[in-house]
Amino acid sequence: MDFEDTPEEAEFRAGARAFLDKNAKRREPGSGMVYRAGNEDPKFRQWAKDWQAKKADAGYAGITWSKDWGGRGGTPIQQVIYDQEEAKYAVPRGLFDIGLGMCIPTLCTWGTQAHRDRYAKKALRGEEVWCQLFSEPAAGSDLAGLRTRAERDGDDWVVNGQKIWTSGAHYCDYGVLVTRSDFSAPKHKGLTYFFLDMKSPGIEIRPIKQISGQSHFNEVFFTDVRIPDSQRLGLPGDGWKVSLTTLMNERYTIGGRMSVGVEDIFELARRIELDDGPAIKNEAVRDKLADWYVSTQGLKYSHFRTMTALSRGDTPGPESSIGKLVNGSKLQNIAAFAMDLMEQGGVLTDPDVAPISAVFQQTLMTSPSSRIAGGSDEIMRNIIAERVLGLPADIRVDKDAPFNELPTGKKK
Amino acid sequence: MNFDFSDDLKQLREQARRFLREKSPPATVRRILEGPEPYDKALWKEIADMGWTAAAIPEEHGGAGLGHLGLCVLAEELGASLAPLPFSSSVYLATEAIVAGGSEAQKKAWLPKLASGEAIGTLALAEGPGKADTRKLRTTFRGGALNGEKLPVPDGDVADFAVVVAQGDRGLTLALVDLKASGVTREPIETIDPSRSHARVSFANTPAEPLGAPGGGEALLKRVQDRAAVLFAFEQVGGAQRCLESARDYALERYAFGRPIGSFQAIKHKLADVYVATELARSNAYYGAWALERDAPELPVAAASARICASDAFFLAAKENIQVHGGMGFTWEFDCHLYYRRAKLLSLALGSTRIWKDRLITQLETANAPL
Numbered sequence: 001m002d003f004e005d006t007p008e009e010a011e012f013r014a015g016a017r018a019f020l021d022k023n024a025k026r027r028e029p030g031s032g033m034v035y036r037a038g039n040e041d042p043k044f045r046q047w048a049k050d051w052q053a054k055k056a057d058a059g060y061a062g063i064t065w066s067k068d069w070g071g072r073g074g075t076p077i078q079q080v081i082y083d084q085e086e087a088k089y090a091v092p093r094g095l096f097d098i099g100l101g102m103c104i105p106t107l108c109t110w111g112t113q114a115h116r117d118r119y120a121k122k123a124l125r126g127e128e129v130w131c132q133l134f135s136e137p138a139a140g141s142d143l144a145g146l147r148t149r150a151e152r153d154g155d156d157w158v159v160n161g162q163k164i165w166t167s168g169a170h171y172c173d174y175g176v177l178v179t180r181s182d183f184s185a186p187k188h189k190g191l192t193y194f195f196l197d198m199k200s201p202g203i204e205i206r207p208i209k210q211i212s213g214q215s216h217f218n219e220v221f222f223t224d225v226r227i228p229d230s231q232r233l234g235l236p237g238d239g240w241k242v243s244l245t246t247l248m249n250e251r252y253t254i255g256g257r258m259s260v261g262v263e264d265i266f267e268l269a270r271r272i273e274l275d276d277g278p279a280i281k282n283e284a285v286r287d288k289l290a291d292w293y294v295s296t297q298g299l300k301y302s303h304f305r306t307m308t309a310l311s312r313g314d315t316p317g318p319e320s321s322i323g324k325l326v327n328g329s330k331l332q333n334i335a336a337f338a339m340d341l342m343e344q345g346g347v348l349t350d351p352d353v354a355p356i357s358a359v360f361q362q363t364l365m366t367s368p369s370s371r372i373a374g375g376s377d378e379i380m381r382n383i384i385a386e387r388v389l390g391l392p393a394d395i396r397v398d399k400d401a402p403f404n405e406l407p408t409g410k411k412k
Numbered sequence: 413m414n415f416d417f418s419d420d421l422k423q424l425r426e427q428a429r430r431f432l433r434e435k436s437p438p439a440t441v442r443r444i445l446e447g448p449e450p451y452d453k454a455l456w457k458e459i460a461d462m463g464w465t466a467a468a469i470p471e472e473h474g475g476a477g478l479g480h481l482g483l484c485v486l487a488e489e490l491g492a493s494l495a496p497l498p499f500s501s502s503v504y505l506a507t508e509a510i511v512a513g514g515s516e517a518q519k520k521a522w523l524p525k526l527a528s529g530e531a532i533g534t535l536a537l538a539e540g541p542g543k544a545d546t547r548k549l550r551t552t553f554r555g556g557a558l559n560g561e562k563l564p565v566p567d568g569d570v571a572d573f574a575v576v577v578a579q580g581d582r583g584l585t586l587a588l589v590d591l592k593a594s595g596v597t598r599e600p601i602e603t604i605d606p607s608r609s610h611a612r613v614s615f616a617n618t619p620a621e622p623l624g625a626p627g628g629g630e631a632l633l634k635r636v637q638d639r640a641a642v643l644f645a646f647e648q649v650g651g652a653q654r655c656l657e658s659a660r661d662y663a664l665e666r667y668a669f670g671r672p673i674g675s676f677q678a679i680k681h682k683l684a685d686v687y688v689a690t691e692l693a694r695s696n697a698y699y700g701a702w703a704l705e706r707d708a709p710e711l712p713v714a715a716a717s718a719r720i721c722a723s724d725a726f727f728l729a730a731k732e733n734i735q736v737h738g739g740m741g742f743t744w745e746f747d748c749h750l751y752y753r754r755a756k757l758l759s760l761a762l763g764s765t766r767i768w769k770d771r772l773i774t775q776l777e778t779a780n781a782p783l
Contacts, residue, residue: 001481001702002414009413077413266776280777283770290769293776294717298692301699304415311413322688378677384687385680389660392675 003304005081006311012078016085019058024051024089039095039168040215045129048092052126060086062100062124069108070121077310098167099123099130103176106246107195110233119174119195131172131198132246133163133220140165141379143178143247144187144240145398145406148222150179150194157181157194157232159202159225165373169205169218172198176246177227178239183404190403191239196227212365262296264356265289265334271355272341279341288337292330299323321388325380328371335363415698417485424478425485431462432493438747441607444496445750450570450600450609452496459495460529465503469511473523480639484646484701491647492654494754496607498532498567500647500761504640506533509575509586512639513624513632518588522573534571535636536562536613543767546577546584546630553578553587553620558595561614566761568611569600575623575636576615582627589620605753638712641719641762642700648722648758649697652690655729655751659683659736666738679736686729693718693725713779716772723759723768730755 005013038044055061063079065071072078104123108116122128139146148161159179169175175198182190202225207215234242269280269289279285299322306316338360339346351357371377385391398406417425435455444452459465467483469475476482483503490499507526510518510533525531538544539551540563551560558576565574568591576587591598595618598611624632660683663674673679700718703711730752734741741748759765 001417001698001705003702005413280773283766286773287766287769290716290720290765290772293772294696294721295692297699297717298695298721301415301695302691304413305695305698307413308415322691325684326688326692378681381681381684382677384684385674388687389656389680389683391660391663391680391683392672394677395671395675 009077009081009311012074013081013085016060016082019060020085020089020091023054023058024091027088027090038092039171042171044092045095045171048095049126051091052096052124056125061126062120065105065108065120065124068113069104069116070124075310075313077307080307080310095129095168096123096126098132099128099172099174102132102246103130103174103195106176106193106242107233109245110193110242111195128173129168129171131166131168131175133166133169133175133177134243134246135165136162137164141376143243144191146178146180146191148177148179149183150181150192150227152181152229152236153226155229156226157192157229159194159196159222159227161222163220163222164208165217166205166220167216167218169198169220170207174198175220176233178243180403181236181239184402185237186400187398187403187406188240189237191243192236193233193239193242194227195231195233196225200225200227202226210365210369212362212369214366262289262292262334264359265292265338268338268341268355268360274341285341292334295326295330299326321380321384324370324374325377325384328367328377331363331370332367335360335367339364415702417481417701421481421485424482425489428464428486428489429492432489432495436493436495438494438750441494441496441750444609445605445607451498451567455495456497456529459497459499465499465507465529466527467503469507469523469527473519474527475523476527480642480705481701483643484697484704487643487646488650491650491754491758494607494651494750498534498570498609500640500644501534501567501571502526502532504643505535505636506571506573506575508639509533509535509623509632509636510588512635513586513628514588518621518623525572531572532567532570533573533575534565534567536565536568536574536576537633538562538564544577544763546633549577549579549584551576551578551615553580553585553622556619556621558587558589558615558618558620561612563612564601564603564610565598565613566608566610568613569598569609574613576620577629577633580622580626580629584629584633585626586623586629586632587620588623589615589618593618593620595619603757605757607750607754608757634712637762638715639704641715641768642697642704642711644758644762645693645697645700645715645718645722648726648755649690649694651751651754651758652686652693652722652726652729655726655733655748655755656683656686656690658748658751659686659729659733662737673736682732682736686725686732689721689725689728693721696721709779712775713772716768716775719762719768720765720772723765726751726755727759 052061059072060082062069062071063074063082064076067073100123104120108120123130134143136146136148148159148163150157150159175196177194177196179192179194180190181192202223204221206219208217208219209215266289269285270278272279274282276282302322309316348354349358349361354361386393435458440452463476464486466474466476467478467486468480471477510522522531526533539549539561551562558578560578562576568574571591573588573590576589578585578587595616597614601610601612603610663679664672666673696718700714703714734748734752737746737748740746
């Protein structure tokens with residue numbers, strides 16, 4: 001039992017370090033969030049694109065992608081090693097996660113070599129940014145309940161309807177889209193999957209203002225949007241199968257990242273004075289800190305177990321699936337408890353006044369989305385119960401009936 | 413990155429699992445729970461013959477050279493099977509205390525016998541309900557004589573010797589005492605988990621010898637507890653995993669409202685949470701194993717993390733196992749209560765999570781360990 005790299009891994013790590021040293025600056029401790037939050041800013045996006053091109057040219061983008069996708073043909077452990085090293089540097093993160101993590105793998109899996117040649121390389125170099133058009137107002141966790149309509153018209157399809165929760169729709173070049181092409185088939189059988197140019201006529205994008213005041217997501221409206229049949233992925237009616245490729249990648253992309261860290265609440269507990277001294281000396285506070293610490297460490301070492309499996313070329317065990325579920329609630333609880341420690345002053349949001357640049361106040365308002373986006377806590381528990389523990393899927397009333405006979409959305 | 417047990421140790425775990433499924437099924441646990449025997453003597457002999465009691469003892473003292481990683485995989489299976497044995501007292505506590513603090517003579521006297529299973533040892537700390545605050549212990553060890561009463565002492569009724577935590581002339585001292593010596597009174601006592609025997613042990617001018625330097629008891633005790641905490645954590649993870657499997661199996665078999673109860677989200681989500689708790693505990697226990705094996709400076713933090721997480725996971729798994737079993741879950745006939753008893757017993761055996769959380773934060777703050 002050790003935490004050492006194999007000689008091959010050490011060599012790869014040294015190469016990654018050399019590349020990063022030459023091309024990026026080391027990150028200041030505690031500044032992790034700064035490099036993720038800027039997707040809305042065109043200057044940040046340009047920085048991210050320039051960085052992505054450098055990575056791609058050096059072979060550090062698409063590490064696990066096969067060569068015919070334009071990737072390096074490397075291993076998952078190499079990806080993990082690169083990510084570990086890159087995390088130590090002040091480089092932009094996050095702009096390409098959805099495109100490279102979900103959209104392009106789906107395109108490459110279901111599309112032609114011509115598709116791969118045309119789209120994968122540009123996406124990998126950051127020249128084109130992709131978004132995912134899946135959820136709808138009446139189809140969230142129950143994604144297969146979606147109603148955006150696609151009708152065949154000659155060599156094109158004509159799309160009408162609405163998508164929601166689309167990150168980055170307003171600055172993305174392309175998107176992947178799942179639609180309903182047959183309303184008389186059962187819900188999972190009447191879907192068809194496309195990719196499309198986000199500048200196509202008939203697309204209207206409206207930002208959604210979140211409770212944090214930020215707008216990371218959009219509503220996307222489709223009015224007679226024409227998509228060439230050559231941009232269909234999978235057969236008409238097979239859209240659910242294609243969607244599963246995207247969703248399997250989603251959990252990998254979104255799982256297990258944190259914003260406010262356990263070190264922030266320790267720091268706050270050292271600074272805040274309670275009746276009997278610093279909060280960190282108070283037993284009730286220590287009880288919570290210990291819980292969050294051991295849970296954070298548990299995830300860290302679960303990740304090491306996953307890496308060990310990857311390092312051996314094995315498929316990781318189910319322990320890799322728990323990060324998102326554990327972190328979402330923890331973020332929210334840490335934020336709320338930190339504000340309790342600040343008492344009435346905890347309501348203040350001015351970063352010059354609120355401790356640690358108001359990170360807890362921000363996290364209070366952003367953490368609800370981390371428990372919902374990319375598979376809600378409830379869906380994650382279903383996944384663990386069904387795929388890991390082998391418990392039966394819910395009894396479904398909607399599986400075999402024609403879609404147009406099902407009640408959907410909110411009952412009027 | 414090789415954060416896993418070796419193939420050899422995984423094979424050892426597999427062998428241990430098969431062996432204990434046969435030799436320590438719930439019927440065996442119940443025999444000890446309900447009957448007069450303090451532990452399963454035949455099983456004790458068999459596991460000793462296989463070298464389990466000798467696993468982590470240095471080879472020059474009769475050890476089997478499996479190391480602490482070997483002991484961890486055995487602990488996991490012993491915990492899963494609820495083996496009714498004085499293993500934790502003798503192997504995790506008494507043996508570790510003698511290895512860590514014993515003189516050459518003490519090691520020579522006891523380690524070969526502990527290795528062969530011929531001798532059973534234990535650690536006597538608590539003095540009744542309430543925190544075993546080392547500043548307030550009433551048991552004394554002065555002028556070579558031990559006086560006081562310890563309650564409860566795990567396996568105190570069957571152990572050959574005890575490491576007793578006592579006040580000495582120069583501060584807290586561990587005393588090594590032969591429990592057949594004069595002035596020792598022992599009386600079996602009832603606990604929430606009679607599958608593991610406990611006793612009230614009192615000393616009246618009982619001759620004993622110091623273990624480690626006089627006055628060095630505090631540090632030695634912490635060291636022994638840290639090492640034992642990792643091993644207890646593996647027992648707890650083993651127990652939690654077995655509870656999870658038991659609840660899962662029952663949820664698949666039991667029908668209500670025309671469907672298996674395991675298809676209801678109320679049950680699925682409950683078991684998903686138990687799974688998450690068990691995996692977090694397992695990963696922390698692995699880190700504890702790493703630190704224990706190489707006696708790393710990280711051991712106090714790793715041990716406390718493993719202890720806290722495993723205590724919580726086993727109790728959660730045990731109580732939710734009863735809940736999933738519904739009314740049958742709180743019958744004597746079903747096995748759920750065996751795990752529920754053991755979960756609570758183990759979570760107190762080395763001090764509650766409250767104490768270990770305090771210890772963890774103190775350690776993190778003083779060692780300035782990276783978070």
